[in-house]
Amino acid sequence: MSALASFKNIYHGQSTEPGEIRLTHGGLAWQGTETKAVVTVASESMRAAQWIRVARSFQLRLLLSSDKRRVTFDGFHRDDHDKVAHICKQHWDLALDTRELSYRGWNWGEYDIQTDDLQFLVANKPLFEIPLSAIANSNIAGKTEVSLEFLNPEQLKPDPAAPRRRRAGDELVEMRFYVPGTVERGEDDEGGEG
Amino acid sequence: DKDGKDGKQSFKRYASYKGELALPKEVEDLKIHVDRRNRTVLLPVYGYAVPFHINAIKNTSKSDEGDFTYLRINFQTPGQVGGKKEDMPFEDPDKTFIRSVTYRSADGARFDNIYRQITDLKKEVSKLEAEKRDKMD
Numbered sequence: 001m002s003a004l005a006s007f008k009n010i011y012h013g014q015s016t017e018p019g020e021i022r023l024t025h026g027g028l029a030w031q032g033t034e035t036k037a038v039v040t041v042a043s044e045s046m047r048a049a050q051w052i053r054v055a056r057s058f059q060l061r062l063l064l065s066s067d068k069r070r071v072t073f074d075g076f077h078r079d080d081h082d083k084v085a086h087i088c089k090q091h092w093d094l095a096l097d098t099r100e101l102s103y104r105g106w107n108w109g110e111y112d113i114q115t116d117d118l119q120f121l122v123a124n125k126p127l128f129e130i131p132l133s134a135i136a137n138s139n140i141a142g143k144t145e146v147s148l149e150f151l152n153p154e155q156l157k158p159d160p161a162a163p164r165r166r167r168a169g170d171e172l173v174e175m176r177f178y179v180p181g182t183v184e185r186g187e188d189d190e191g192g193e194g
Numbered sequence: 195d196k197d198g199k200d201g202k203q204s205f206k207r208y209a210s211y212k213g214e215l216a217l218p219k220e221v222e223d224l225k226i227h228v229d230r231r232n233r234t235v236l237l238p239v240y241g242y243a244v245p246f247h248i249n250a251i252k253n254t255s256k257s258d259e260g261d262f263t264y265l266r267i268n269f270q271t272p273g274q275v276g277g278k279k280e281d282m283p284f285e286d287p288d289k290t291f292i293r294s295v296t297y298r299s300a301d302g303a304r305f306d307n308i309y310r311q312i313t314d315l316k317k318e319v320s321k322l323e324a325e326k327r328d329k330m331d
Binding site: 014016053054055056057059072074101103104105106107108109110111120127128129130131134144145152169170171172173174175176177178179180 | 208209210211212213214216217221222223224225226234237238239240241242243244245246247249250264265269270271272273284285286287288289290291292293294295296297298299
């Protein structure tokens with residue numbers, strides 16, 4: 001099928017391998033430049049489309065109806081928005097929703113657990129999302145502290161045949177939260193991790 | 195007691211960025227970045243560039259284990275022991291707080307540098323705020 005548009009230097013999910021994405025009437029296809037691996041998404045399986053500013057510029061996120069999962073592509077440019085929005089609307093019958101994140105720099109808010117993600121919101125806007133599949137372990141450390149440990153990339157991708165490539169930036173290992181919960185406030189002398 | 199009179203400090207609102215346009219370009223390499231001008235540390239979290247204002251950060255610690263250097267950033271949260279800081283003000287202590295995040299890197303020298311940048315920025319901002327408080331008194 002002929003491409004309505006194609007974009008280079010696009011990353012699939014958290015991968016550090018750049019690739020090219022082609023948008024067609026029937027959906028989209030991404031191909032990695034090094035591995036030649038292909039990811040396709042048929043337009044019938046798309047339930048919603050979102051446009052999000054992420055670290056690697058802009059992300060096209062598609063929520064899929066089939067198994068309620070989502071697929072993400074990072075690396076779009078700001079100017080690509082209108083082209084992508086047009087294809088979403090004209091060919092896939094989807095509105096491309098821009099999701100606003102929080103840039104306040106606060107470390108307090110609310111967490112929300114969704115189908116596939118743990119979301120942290122600051123003043124009702126997402127600060128980040130963590131895929132539940134990336135959480136290796138969680139612990140309750142003291143009455144108001146919860147810790148999450150994350151899978152490192154080797155654990156996430158145990159494929160020794162995969163080509164060695166540059167490390168995917170700094171690796172998040174652990175995150176701890178203070179969760180006030182239902183414990184009566186006032187007489188608190190915390191067990192204290194400090 | 196929200197206004198925090200009688201010697202208690204009141205919480206002063208702060209903000210890192212007005213919107214995504216202001217995010218520094220360096221975040222795209224998915225590494226920790228210190229934006230000194232905006233007093234903000236940007237952390238990579240599953241593809242997002244997540245800003246934390248230096249005021250939200252308490253301190254940073256670093257350790258080496260095997261091939262990796264670990265960097266832990268501790269944030270200001272209620273219910274912490276140590277230091278007589280019971281009057282540390284919070285906008286809303288009933289929220290959930292991120293208390294710490296730990297990263298690892300095989301590039302120890304870079305984490306040494308990040309550690310120093312965060313520690314220096316914290317010192318610098320604390321000093322400026324202490325000076326401001328002295329002038330007001």
